[in-house]
Amino acid sequence: MYLKSLEINGFKSFAKKGFLEFKTPITSIVGPNGSGKSNVAEAFRFVLGEQSIKSMRGKRGEDLIFNGSNEVPKMSRASVKVVFDNSTRFLDIDFDDVEIQRVVHRDGSNEYHINGTLVRLKDITELLAKANIGSTGHHIISQGEADRILSANPKDRKSMIEDALGLRVYQYKITESEKKQKKTSENIREVELLRKEIAPHLRFLQKQVEKIEKARELRDELKEMYQEYLKRESVYLEYEEKNIGEKKHIPVERLKVLDAELVQATSQLEESVGGDEKSAELLSLERELRDARTEKDTLLRELGRIEGEISSQERGLVRQKEHFADGKPIPFSELQQFSEKIRQQIDTVESTDDMSIIKQVLKMVRDNFSNFVRNFQDAEEDSLVKEIEDEIKELQTKKHTLELSRGSLIEKEISLNGRYDVLQQEIEKEKDSSREAETSVFRIRAERNEVLSVLSQLQYRETVFLKDKDAFSEELKEGGVLIGLEITSFKEYVILGDTGEQITNEILLSEEREKQEERRRKIEKSKIRLEDMGGGSSDEVMKEFQDVTEREAYLLRELEDLKNTEESLSDLISDLIIQLDTEFKAGISKINKEFQNYFSLMFGGGTASLSVVRAVKRRRSDLGGLDEGSVLDMEEEEGEDGIEITVSLPRKKVKSLMILSGGERALTSIALLFAMSQVTPPPFIILDETDAALDEANSRKYGDMIENLSAHSQLILITHNRETMSRAGILYGVTMGSGGISKLLSVELDEAVVVAK
Numbered sequence: 113m114y115l116k117s118l119e120i121n122g123f124k125s126f127a128k129k130g131f132l133e134f135k136t137p138i139t140s141i142v143g144p145n146g147s148g149k150s151n152v153a154e155a156f157r158f159v160l161g162e163q164s165i166k167s168m169r170g171k172r173g174e175d176l177i178f179n180g181s182n183e184v185p186k187m188s189r190a191s192v193k194v195v196f197d198n199s200t201r202f203l204d205i206d207f208d209d210v211e212i213q214r215v216v217h218r219d220g221s222n223e224y225h226i227n228g229t230l231v232r233l234k235d236i237t238e239l240l241a242k243a244n245i246g247s248t249g250h251h252i253i254s255q256g257e258a259d260r261i262l263s264a265n266p267k268d269r270k271s272m273i274e275d276a277l278g279l280r281v282y283q284y285k286i287t288e289s290e291k292k293q294k295k296t297s298e299n300i301r302e303v304e305l306l307r308k309e310i311a312p313h314l315r316f317l318q319k320q321v322e323k324i325e326k327a328r329e330l331r332d333e334l335k336e337m338y339q340e341y342l343k344r345e346s347v348y349l350e351y352e353e354k355n356i357g358e359k360k361h362i363p364v365e366r367l368k369v370l371d372a373e374l375v376q377a378t379s380q381l382e383e384s385v386g387g388d389e390k391s392a393e394l395l396s397l398e399r400e401l402r403d404a405r406t407e408k409d410t411l412l413r414e415l416g417r418i419e420g421e422i423s424s425q426e427r428g429l430v431r432q433k434e435h436f437a438d439g440k441p442i443p444f445s446e447l448q449q450f451s452e453k454i455r456q457q458i459d460t461v462e463s464t465d466d467m468s469i470i471k472q473v474l475k476m477v478r479d480n481f482s483n484f485v486r487n488f489q490d491a492e493e494d495s496l497v498k499e500i501e502d503e504i505k506e507l508q509t510k511k512h513t514l515e516l517s518r519g520s521l522i523e524k525e526i527s528l529n530g531r532y533d534v535l536q537q538e539i540e541k542e543k544d545s546s547r548e549a550e551t552s553v554f555r556i557r558a559e560r561n562e563v564l565s566v567l568s569q570l571q572y573r574e575t576v577f578l579k580d581k582d583a584f585s586e587e588l589k590e591g592g593v594l595i596g597l598e599i600t601s602f603k604e605y606v607i608l609g610d611t612g613e614q615i616t617n618e619i620l621l622s623e624e625r626e627k628q629e630e631r632r633r634k635i636e637k638s639k640i641r642l643e644d645m646g647g648g649s650s651d652e653v654m655k656e657f658q659d660v661t662e663r664e665a666y667l668l669r670e671l672e673d674l675k676n677t678e679e680s681l682s683d684l685i686s687d688l689i690i691q692l693d694t695e696f697k698a699g700i701s702k703i704n705k706e707f708q709n710y711f712s713l714m715f716g717g718g719t720a721s722l723s724v725v726r727a728v729k730r731r732r733s734d735l736g737g738l739d740e741g742s743v744l745d746m747e748e749e750e751g752e753d754g755i756e757i758t759v760s761l762p763r764k765k766v767k768s769l770m771i772l773s774g775g776e777r778a779l780t781s782i783a784l785l786f787a788m789s790q791v792t793p794p795p796f797i798i799l800d801e802t803d804a805a806l807d808e809a810n811s812r813k814y815g816d817m818i819e820n821l822s823a824h825s826q827l828i829l830i831t832h833n834r835e836t837m838s839r840a841g842i843l844y845g846v847t848m849g850s851g852g853i854s855k856l857l858s859v860e861l862d863e864a865v866v867v868a869k
């Protein structure tokens with residue numbers, strides 16, 4: 113037995129707390145008309161979650177609350193509690209006793225509790241549905257509703273039978289799964305939308321990342337090139353510096369000696385010159401020649417500086433030109449705008465056949481293209497290049513002037529030297545001892561000239577060396593900006609030959625300088641390409657790319673999961689539909705067997721059965737539009753399954769339910785109700801005067817059937833029928849005093865018969 117007790121407080125006519133215990137399989141509730149018996153049946157409906165106030169004979173929630181009488185004021189709330197014995201765990205909740213309570217307030221609000229805990233209505237409906245206490249209330253038959261199943265339409269009938277067969281849980285699961293499926297489809301659409309939204313950004317970042325990776329590759333290549341170049345250059349410069357220093361040492365020292373000797377020889381000559389014209393001239397020539405050489409040295413140094421500057425500027429020019437070889441970079445937004453403009457113009461062309469418009473638009477397209485190209489032809493480029501070119505020109509003019517001066521100095525030197533040689537010969541011809549001083553000057557001068565020539569070659573080498581050294585430090589600085597501190601690792605760099613062996617410094621130094629220059633040019637080109645790529649915020653881009661990629665991967669996973677869920681939900685729904693269908697059909701055939709038994713028992717023969725029908729809805733469709741004479745047609749539409757009842761009474765030709773007598777209808781529906789309850793017994797059945805229309809003989813049969821049923825389901829019978837009362841284990845009497853309040857009392861059968869009147 114499942115049902116333990118019912119407590120009614122403030123519900124309808126039960127202003128005072130009423131308590132019913134259900135200790136026996138059959139309990140009868142008896143009492144005079146209007147005493148409140150049906151209110152007890154409704155209290156059951158109420159506490160089990162009934163949402164139709166109408167089915168509890170009210171309009172609003174407050175109609176369910178005691179409304180007051182001349183003796184007792186109206187109440188603010190109605191509460192009903194039902195307690196189930198759950199030791200068999202027929203309710204899927206881990207308590208031995210389960211108390212369900214519902215409270216309604218005057219404002220129409222409701223509260224639901226399970227074992228004192230506030231819950232949602234849904235929780236109660238779910239809990240009960242699983243225990244075959246369905247929401248259609250097939251197990252609670254209200255007064256005058258005995259033939260409800262007969263008068264219901266096929267679809268509602270089907271619901272009632274599904275409920276009775278305990279199949280509502282499938283319906284419930286199907287509805288829940290369909291809701292989930294709908295939500296999943298919405299989520300799929302949302303995720304797809306999100307993916308669509310981030311796709312262009314991801315593509316853009318992808319391109320940026322490719323650029324960054326390319327730049328990294330280029331930087332690695334450049335680093336490799338730099339290391340070889342710098343290593344070779346450092347070895348070369350070190351060697352040059354040492355070698356020039358060594359080579360200069362002897363001539364420099366010798367020149368010092370010669371200069372001292374010359375000073376001495378010239379002063380001797382000066383002392384002995386006296387009135388000698390030739391000696392005086394020699395001395396003056398000597399001075400002039402020294403001055404000319406000093407001037408030439410200064411001039412050569414300046415010339416060297418200018419040449420260095422010219423070659424540096426020329427390098428800059430080449431770089432500048434290569435920098436702009438591909439023109440000015442076009443911002444993506446500008447390109448997008450331009451393409452949109454052209455697209456619109458093409459749309460215009462496509463949408464017209466008018467040749468003059470087409471021509472006009474084509475002209476506009478052409479103009480747009482040339483304007484666009486002109487906009488990005490770099491004016492900045494021209495001015496920068498021009499600036500450098502002007503600088504070079506200026507330097508070259510200076511160089512030219514200096515070369516002219518050098519030319520005239522050389523000429524002057526040649527003529528001075530010529531005069532000097534003539535004078536030397538003349539003096540030497542005289543072979544005079546007084547000419548000893550002059551001879552010594554000539555010897556010193558000749559040797560000095562030789563030493564100077566050697567030194568001048570070395571000085572040229574030194575100038576080249578210094579220029580190279582400057583270029584080296586500049587390269588190191590520039591490389592450092594692009595490559596970073598790693599650039600200094602060139603010192604440890606090992607240069608390998610074609611066969612993989614380490615190249616010695618001798619071999620390295622024996623290479624022509626032109627090859628190093630070639631390497632430098634390659635480095636220069638690589639640097640320009642790298643600069644053009646632009647470094648900037650590569651870390652940020654990489655981070656963002658990683659974030660967006662991860663998000664995309666997450667969305668993709670999410671989408672896969674959602675699609676899998678959608679698929680499994682759809683499989684689940686199909687399975688549930690098949691299962692429901694199979695069990696429903698099996699249930700129907702079982703009910704049919706019982707229906708037939710109960711029917712022939714009640715009527716002493718005849719046949720009764722249920723059949724599944726598919727209702728075909730017809731819909732008018734207007735095939736011809738609204739014109740006069742349009743053909744209105746009927747279109748068939750697939751409907752839902754329903755249940756039809758067919759009966760055939762013994763000895764009567766009556767087949768339609770419509771023309772059965774009241775008693776016959778009651779008997780038929782009782783037969784069906786009992787058949788349904790027999791197949792899947794609900795935990796309890798409440799029958800409110802279902803026996804009202806039965807005569808004595810049928811009342812007995814009814815009583816027998818009730819006893820049969822009570823073997824599986826607890827019965828609560830509201831009745832005026834003595835026969836029915838006699839089958840009950842416990843009888844409750846309901847009375848109503850002058851205060852309009854229902855009272856409950858336990859009665860014996862004989863008392864009950866009296867009370868019922």
Ligand code: ATP
Pocket residue numbers: 123124125143144145146147148149150151152174175176177178179180255852
């Ligand atoms: P019958 O045997 O004729 O079917 P019954 O014993 O089943 O009668 P009910 O229909 O349960 O009687 O009770 C009806 C009574 O309940 C009426 O007297 C009605 O006034 C009373 N009633 C219904 N709703 C309320 C309410 N909100 N407040 C007070 N009394 C109410």
